[in-house]
Amino acid sequence: MFIIFKLELFKLRKKLRAWLGPILVFLLITISFPLTIELASDDLKNVFYSVLWIASLLTVMVSVEGIFLEDYEDGTLENFSVTNDSLFSMVLMKIFIYWLLIGIPISLLGTFFSISMSGQMSSLNVALPAMLISTYIFINLFSLGNSLSLNKGSVLGALITMPLLFPILILLGKIVLNANFGFEIYNLLLLMLGVLLLIIVFIPFIISFIIRTHLE
Amino acid sequence: MFNFAFNSFNDFIYMDGHGIYVWSVFCIVIVSVISMFMFYKNELKKLKKKHFYE
Amino acid sequence: MLKKLYHQFASPKTYIVLVNKMYPYVFYISLCIYTVALIWGLAFAPADYLQGNSFRIMYLHVPASFLSQSLYLAMAIAAAVFLIWKVKLAAYMIKAIAPIGALVTFIALISGSIWGIPTWGTWWQWDARITSTLILFIMYLGLISLHSSFTNFEKADKFISVLVLIGFVNIPIIKKSVDWWSTLHQPASITLTDKPSIDPSMLYPLFFSMIGFSGLIICLVILSSKVQIFNREASKSWVKDNV
Numbered sequence: 112m113f114i115i116f117k118l119e120l121f122k123l124r125k126k127l128r129a130w131l132g133p134i135l136v137f138l139l140i141t142i143s144f145p146l147t148i149e150l151a152s153d154d155l156k157n158v159f160y161s162v163l164w165i166a167s168l169l170t171v172m173v174s175v176e177g178i179f180l181e182d183y184e185d186g187t188l189e190n191f192s193v194t195n196d197s198l199f200s201m202v203l204m205k206i207f208i209y210w211l212l213i214g215i216p217i218s219l220l221g222t223f224f225s226i227s228m229s230g231q232m233s234s235l236n237v238a239l240p241a242m243l244i245s246t247y248i249f250i251n252l253f254s255l256g257n258s259l260s261l262n263k264g265s266v267l268g269a270l271i272t273m274p275l276l277f278p279i280l281i282l283l284g285k286i287v288l289n290a291n292f293g294f295e296i297y298n299l300l301l302l303m304l305g306v307l308l309l310i311i312v313f314i315p316f317i318i319s320f321i322i323r324t325h326l327e
Numbered sequence: 328m329f330n331f332a333f334n335s336f337n338d339f340i341y342m343d344g345h346g347i348y349v350w351s352v353f354c355i356v357i358v359s360v361i362s363m364f365m366f367y368k369n370e371l372k373k374l375k376k377k378h379f380y381e
Numbered sequence: 382m383l384k385k386l387y388h389q390f391a392s393p394k395t396y397i398v399l400v401n402k403m404y405p406y407v408f409y410i411s412l413c414i415y416t417v418a419l420i421w422g423l424a425f426a427p428a429d430y431l432q433g434n435s436f437r438i439m440y441l442h443v444p445a446s447f448l449s450q451s452l453y454l455a456m457a458i459a460a461a462v463f464l465i466w467k468v469k470l471a472a473y474m475i476k477a478i479a480p481i482g483a484l485v486t487f488i489a490l491i492s493g494s495i496w497g498i499p500t501w502g503t504w505w506q507w508d509a510r511i512t513s514t515l516i517l518f519i520m521y522l523g524l525i526s527l528h529s530s531f532t533n534f535e536k537a538d539k540f541i542s543v544l545v546l547i548g549f550v551n552i553p554i555i556k557k558s559v560d561w562w563s564t565l566h567q568p569a570s571i572t573l574t575d576k577p578s579i580d581p582s583m584l585y586p587l588f589f590s591m592i593g594f595s596g597l598i599i600c601l602v603i604l605s606s607k608v609q610i611f612n613r614e615a616s617k618s619w620v621k622d623n624v
Contacts, residue, residue, distance in 0.1 A: 255547070259527065259540055259544070260530075263530065267526065267527070267530060268527075270523070271520075271523035271524075271526070271527055271544065272523075272544075272547070274516040274519045274520050274523065274548070274551075275516075275547065275548060275550070275551075277512060277513070277516050278513075278550070278551075278554060281509060281512070317543060317547065320539075320543065321539075321540065321543060324536050324539045324540065325536070327536065339424065343433055343434055344433075344499075345433050345434040345435035345499055346434070348435050348438065348495050348496065348498060348499055349423070349434065349435060349437050349438055351495060352438050352441050352442075352491070352492045352495050352496070353423070353441060355488070355491055355492070356441050356445070356488055356492065359484060359487070359488060360484075360597060360601075363481070363484055363601055364600075364601065364604070367601065367604035367605055367608060368604065370608045371604065371607060371608060371611075374608065374611045374612070378611075378615075378620060378621050379621075
């Protein structure tokens, strides 16, 4: 398993624009949002969390587009599915690497922005765990969508699985609501963590089934 | 239980102002269900023609 | 003996013969029940003291929303049967139910939002149950578009069954969201355990209307599945005799 981890890390680190690009997109959205609205209004502080999460959603959608495409076209996926019998761990590692190189930087940047927007350090323990968990969930779901439309290369698959995101977005919205009113958010964060753990186990399994069906 | 709940037929259509909503929903439901039935019967007829003349 | 029984039911030919015999009865009986229920509900049930006469949309909205969830459940069972036992008839049923599920969810959404105008003052609200029903509608449309974007039908069947099973997580959210969060949509008045909180003179037309509407939608599903089976098994010899 560790060998596959190093292999995937090497593959993604080389493609600089694959992981630096989405981080810059996220920076662009979060910087341009306060610029286009009056800077010092009170509403901005309440709305800023939602902007962070929509920005991370869009960034992940853009960045995960080519997650399986190159490997499908040059035959690595076929190789893995035929010889190694661990397509599951390859997909798991791939998604994990994408989260390490894209999801974590986005979460750190988003937390930094939320601290600077609200002016107090307490937004650290709202924004950071929520963004870490939600970016991982988004990467999982969008890679599921992209694996459905693997040979066509279109975004049809991602659009089809986008409705599955809505429960996560509802949860994130409740986190915003509770954070603004000063209620406890830890129960909702734990719920999201539970969803994440379920998803980590099941999604690579489903994706490997879909990829095997594609390669028949 | 079985008395007519309205005083006249005009009252039935108007329903104290709520008539537009009720009758518009009613029309949408009936039209869509009937059009689906006709669509599928049409498809079956086309298939029947295709297999009969084979 | 049991194996012979369900091997028989897994064949499309037995299904078509059975369905051809049943169809006229189901259609006419459910049409009668539905007409009776609608006339009873629209004309004879007493007016609600809070909502006035617009509660009569309930007789059109409740069967549609109940059916949209039940049709998705049926699709999920068919998807599981297809993935585990590789019964092809199950895959045909998924493809057959999807457009009709989309129609019924559309009816539920439209009737719900038109009902909301006099009662809540707004025709849309982003609360949990309404948004989840919208997600259900989009999932039905996504299923139809996913299947038709593939030329190889066996692959398309597998993908569509995976997608149905993944999207199944939405159904408990719809059913239970009015209990978990207090939102705009009213909680269920009819449960399995308690006495219903709705007056009997309004309840009986509701039951009959649910039965009648389900029967009509089952007739649509039967017609749609016949179209699917004849399209997909066009090369078999029994098709010519039974079509």
